[in-house]
Structure formats: structure tokens, C-alpha cells
Amino acid sequence: MASRLTLTPPFEAENALETSLREAFESLKPSLRPPFSVAIPTPDQYTLLNRAILHGVLTEPQFAKTHIKHLHALVTDGYATFVNLLLNLVNHLYPKLLASVKTQLVWLTDQTIGVLGIGYDAVLVSLLRQIAGADCGDGNLWLCSRLVTLFLEQWHCLLEDAPHVLSFALYTFLRVLTDHCRGVSVEKLETLKRLEIHLCVKIVREEFHLCLKIGRDFIRLLQDLVHVPEFRAILKDIVFNPCVFNVVGFQFKDVSQIYFTRTSSRYSLLRISPDMETQLRFLLTSIKLGHHKRHQLWFAKKFLNEPDKEFVIVDIVRFICCAHHPSNEIIQSDIVPRWALIGWLLTSCRSNHVVANVKLALFYDWLFFDERVDNIMNIEPAVLLMVHSVPNYVDITHALLEFLLHLVDNYDVERKGMMIKGVSSAFQLLVRKGVIRSLDVLISCPALPPGLKEGLKRLVAGGKVGSS
Template sequence: MALRLSIASPFEAETELESHLREAFDSLKPSLRPPFSLSIPNPHQYALLNAAILHAVLTEPHFAKTHIKHLHAAVTDGYATFLSLLRHLVLLLFPKLLPSVKTQLLSLTHQTVRVLGVGHDAVLLSLLRRIAAVDFTDSNLCLCSNLVSLFLEQFDSLLEESPQVLSFALYAFLRVLADHSGVEKFETLKLLEVHFCVKVIKEAFHVCLKIGRDLIRLLQDLLHVPEIRAVLNDIVFNPCVFDSAGFKFKGVSQIFCTRTSSRYSLLRISPEMETQLRFLLTNVKLGHHRRHQMWFARKFLNEPDKEFVIVDIVRFICCAHHPTNEIIQSDIVPRWALIGWLLTCCRRSHVVANVKLALFYDWLFFDERVDNIMNIEPAVLLMVHSIPQYIEITRGLLEFLLHLVDNYDVERKGMIVKGVASAFQLLVRKGVIRSIDVLTSCPALSPGLRDGLVRLLSVAKVGNSQV
């Protein structure tokens, strides 16, 4: 009987994937020792052999070199079948894998990336998603260290063959750095992460541009790291030092005008968290949502520092989960309501500010030709639906938005005014809200806030008429 891959309680059934790998190993065990068969397997036999070898490598570390040689000799599809199995294992079972199995899996990933097997990039993305936020366990830190070392070791080959994966890694490690900064015992790991992030920005800036505007948001969150502050200053004030001809002329505005793909926001959401969030937003009806929210909080926000994850959750909800019209018109929990609840889970003022920035970030540079109205919809609906019962939420959000317009980037304030005004105009035009009057004429809001919003919209209208 083959060894188990994962930790499970006595009454917990084996997953379908683990069962498949174990059964393949048991059925082919005699064939996994030299001398190996020279016959050419049919497709079914080949798939079974790949599953058996994967299980063998993960559970028989003393024979791992032999199994890897067997894989290299047997492969006929550029490792596509093998790496597909490896990716599914990471997505479905990684948190439950035995420590020894995780060690073997990471070693195996290094070897498959070295040969640039078909699907190595998907495996790397799956592992990046497995870096848990604000998790300082040895297992999570080991995963961080292994991955950042792998990206540094294979930097040149990945840049040539899979440049997009470097942009995903940069996004992930900029977020991870925010967790590790200021903690002395993580200094060695932090240095590796800083070195990798700076290397990508300096040596492959054209890759960084793929991230879009969220790149600047992440860099600004790390201004306390001298090396990161230096590269951000170059991006903003000295764009000619970078290797992108277009960027030398357009500068940071080019980044602000590029919408960040939803694939990046998925990186900081574990597969389990994504499943629960999508279930909440597609199956749970208002009135039945509180117990689901409490379960979610106990599962994913149960420690004080876990509130930092809410920034990533809000970004995911805005950018990566866009409900159908059928769901929007139903009594399913709307995105704005879930975000409103998440805001109440934040205890620290700087976390609240970062969550609000994540909520409004696409407003600042909104252009309906490239941006998606679904990214900006939750913020306006949260403001409108909080009147009058939760007016403090409306007041806080509108105040924060006007503060952003005035202070986020003074040099590009005209661009930001235009973006925010365009967002409001499109939301009204598409019927998301009936009129801006719901805010500008709200008696529960202070005259200063209402006048600020009116002034913002009138300035934008004047600016547009002069173009």
C-alpha cells in the first residue's frame, strides 16, 4: 500500500486526486524500478505512468533521483501531463500535504522549471497563490524562500521563455514584503525578496508594465523599504533610466492608464478563500448571509494581523468577481454589502485606509475605453445604500475619495479629477445609480462634502468642454 500524501483525520475520506495517484502507484510499482520498460505506452498507460511517478517522487525521497530519470526517459509530451497533475495537487491539496511531501514537491518544481516543461508557469502561479498572507509558520516561510530563490536562479530563462510569470511573481512578492518588513527574524528572507523585486524592475521593466496601475499601489505600500523607495522615485521622476522606449516619454501616467488584470488580484487569494467568496456572492441570499460571514471570518480572519488580507479580498471582489445580471437583479448578497461588512472587520486606521484605496483605486484613472464599470460599481453602491442607516460609511467613503483626488498625485490631479468624474458619469449613464443628486443633495452629509463633490464634477465638466 502506498504512503499517504496528505494529513487527514481518521474519518476523512481520501480525495479523488490522491486516490488516483495512489492507485496508479500501487498498480505500476514493479515498473518503477530499473530496468525500465522500453515499450511505448498508449495514452491511458502514459497518463497512469505519469501519475505513478509523481506519487513515487513525493513519497519515496530515497528513490527520487531514479524516478526523475524514469520521467525524463518516458516523457513524450514535454511534461505537460506530469505538470498538469502537479498543478492540480498544489491547487487542491497543498495545505494538507505532509511536510516531507511538500519538500519533495518544491524540489520537483525546481527540476521541472529547469527543463521548462510545458505548464511550468501554471505550476509556479499555483504555488504563488499558496503563499499565505500574514502567515509566519515555518511551512509558509519555507515556501516563500524556495520560490523567491527559484525565481532568482532561473531569472534569465524565465525572462526569455515565460516573462509574464515574472510579473506575477513580482506582484506576489511585493505583497509578501509588506508582511515581512519590520520583523527582524525575517531579515534574510526579506533581503532575498527585495533583491528579486528590484531585479525585475531594473532588468525587466517591460515585464513590470504588464501589471498596470496596481504596481504603483503596491510600491507605495513599501516606501519604508529604501531599495523600493529608490526604484519608485525613478519610475515617477526619472523614467528615462528604464528599458521601455514608450515609458521614457509617457512616464508613470502610462502605468496609471493601464488597468490591472484580474489574474493579479487572484494571486493573493487562496483557492479555498476564492471558493468561499464566490459561493457567498453567487448562492447566499440576503437575510441568510450573517452565519456565512461569521464562518468566513473564523476561517480566514481569525487572527489580529489577518485583517491585512481584507485589502486583497476587496481588490479581488472589485476586479475578479463580476456577477451576472441575473444575480445582480436577485436577492443574492451583493458585492457592496460584503465589502461593507469587511470594512467593519478592520480595526486599525491604516488598514481601513488601504481597504478604501483598494476599493477606489480604479476610480482615480478611470477610462471607459479600457476600464470595466464592474470594478467601480461596488464603491458607489456601498455609498448610496448606506444612506441613511449607515451614513457614517457613506461619509467616510466620500471624504476619503475627495481626499484622494486632492492628494494622491498632485502632479496628475487633472488626470485624477477626470477619472473620478468619468466614473460617476458612466455609473449614472448605465443606470447603476439614478443620479449624483443622491449624494450631492443628501441632508445627512455635511455641506462641505456635498460642495466638494459638486465642485469636483463641475471642474471636470469645464475641463472637458475646453478640450
């Protein structure tokens, strides 16, 4: 019988994809050894052969090169069928794959890049999503190491054929570095950190235009790494010496070019695993208020119950704000609203550092909001959380409003007027579109300090901001 791809508990049914690959391999095993048939396969036979070869490469490393040669000889669709199978495997089975299979999978991904297999970029992005946040376990560090090495070795090919993947890699490894720099200093982690820093600095210094593809979240991630000399120097150049990034056909004049570029939801998805995304979307589309607590507890136990895992909450809040935009039908129903889930996540944070970063993730799009390019759904959860917390949880409203005023005052003092305009226009649009009826619920709230309410009034009016 063919070797398994996953470590599946006895009580759990085998995944349908794994079953199809294994059965294809078993049925065609005799024809997977030289000499290969020269007959042209039918479409069904072609699909079956692709499945069999994929299973063979993953479970027979000693014959992997033979299987790949066989694939090269029969491919007729630019490797699209094969790469799609590989993508499904990563999306649906990666966490359960045996260590030896994972090794073969990354090797195989490298091979598909070499032949420019159609869709290999999607496989790379999916593998980046499998890097877990706030996880310094051996398996996670191994995947980081293999992928950062792959990106460096395939640099020229990716730069020419799929440069967008390098911007995804930059976003991922900037975020991952904040975890690795926080971890215990051990030799293997130090080696990995140097590789990750080298890749990120290479992308920023040599291909700065790819950073602009990320948009404003690029600056947010850089600021989390300001204690690393290389990134401190980059941030200093971006703010004070932007011309060093200019190349032929590209001119970078000011950090505001990045501030005013909204970060695509594709980047927010990078730091949420497919499994976590499925569970979050289920919570926000199928669970009614009143029945949500046990689902939240289950989610916390599965994804947030380990030391340092609370740092993942920052990524989750960014995902909810930027990548999960519910329909009007769901908004008007009694399904758990986004603001309620974020409120629960905020109260789940144990350290002040994480709380501050979660609030920044919640309000970040407010600072540079421009209704011509930004989406009102990105700023909706924050204002609804403040408004709905007034009756029973006014301390949350107080903390969020105080943080917002402090943020406008101090985030970028040189561009404070820009921040005032962004936050003011955000509030005005939220009222104009009916997300909230008016700001009176905040400005007239007796439980909020007068200085805070006065600061809010001046901010909305676009005047001088003063936090309490």
C-alpha cells in the same frame, strides 16, 4: 502500503486525486525500478505511469532522481500530462500536504522548468497563490524562501521562456514584503526579506517592461513599501527620472503610463488562495441576503481570525472589485451583492491603517478611470456601497466620500487634474449606465455636511476639488 501525501483527519474521506496517485503507484511499483520496460505504453498506461511516477517522487525522495529519469525516458507529450497532475495537486491539496511532500513538490517544479514542461508556468503561479497573506508562520516563510530562490536560480530560463511569470512573482513578493516588513525582526525573516527585495529590485531595474504588465496596482504596492530605501529610490525614479528605465525598443516617459494601464484580474487572484476564492465566489453567487451572516462569520473565523489577518481584507476587496464580476441575473436577484460584502469587510477592520488601505483598494480604479480601457464593474461596488448606506449607515457614506475627495486632492498633486477627470468620468458613466439613477441621493442627503456635498458637485463637474 504506499505512504500518504496528506495529513487527513480520520473522519475525512481521502481526496480522489490522492487516491488515484496512490493506487497507480501501488499497482505499478515493481515496474518503477530499473531496468525499465522498453514497450510503448498505451494512452491509459501512459496516464497511469505518470500518476505512479508523481506519487513516487513525492513519497520516495531517495528514489526521486530514478523516477525522474524514468519519466524522461517515457514522456511523449512534452510533460503535459505530468505537469497537469502536478498543477491539480497544488490547486487542491497543497495546504494538507505533508512537509516532506511539499519539499519534493517544489523540487519537482524546479525539474519541470529545466525541461520546459508544458504548463510549468501555471504551476508556478499556483504555488505563488499558496503564499498566505499576513502569515509569518514557519511553513509560509519556508514556501516564500523556496520560491524566491527558485525564481532567482531560474532567472534566465524564465526570462526567455515565460517572462509573464516574473511579473506575477513581482506582484506577489511586493505584496508579501509589506507583511514581512511589518513582522518582528528575526534573523531568518531578515534573510528572506533581503532575498525578496533583491528579486523585486532585479525585475524592476533590469526588466521594467514587466512592471507595465502589472499596471496601476504596481504603484499602489510600491507606495506601501516606500519606507524601504530600495523601493523609495525606485518610486522616486519612476516619478522624477523615468528615462533611467528606458532600454532599446522601450520608452518610459511618465508615471501616467502606469496609471492608465488597468491591472488584470489575474494579479488580484494571486493574493487569494484557491480555497478563499471558492468560499468568496460561493458567498457571492449562492447565498441570499438574510441568510448571509452565518456564512460571513464562518469565513471570518477561517480566514481572518488571527493577528494581522485583517491586512488580507485589502487583497479580498481588490479581488471582489477586479476579479469577481457577477452576471446580470445575479445582480438582479437577492444574492449577497458585492457592495454589501465589502461593507461588512470594511467594518471588520480594527486599525485605521487597514481601513485606509481598504478604501484605497476600493477607489483605486476611480482615480484613473477611462471607460475605453476600464471596466465599470471595478467601480460599481464603491458607489453602490455609498448609496445603499445612506438610509441607515450614513457614517459609512460620509467616510467613503470624504476619503475619495481627500484622495483626489492628495494622491498625486502634480497630476491632480488627471484624478479629477478620472473620478468625474467614473461618476458620469455610473449614472449614464443606470448603476445609480442620479447623484441626488448623495448631493441632496441632509445627513452629509454641506462642504462635502459641494466638493462632490465640483468633482463631478470636473472643476476644482475641495474636501470638507
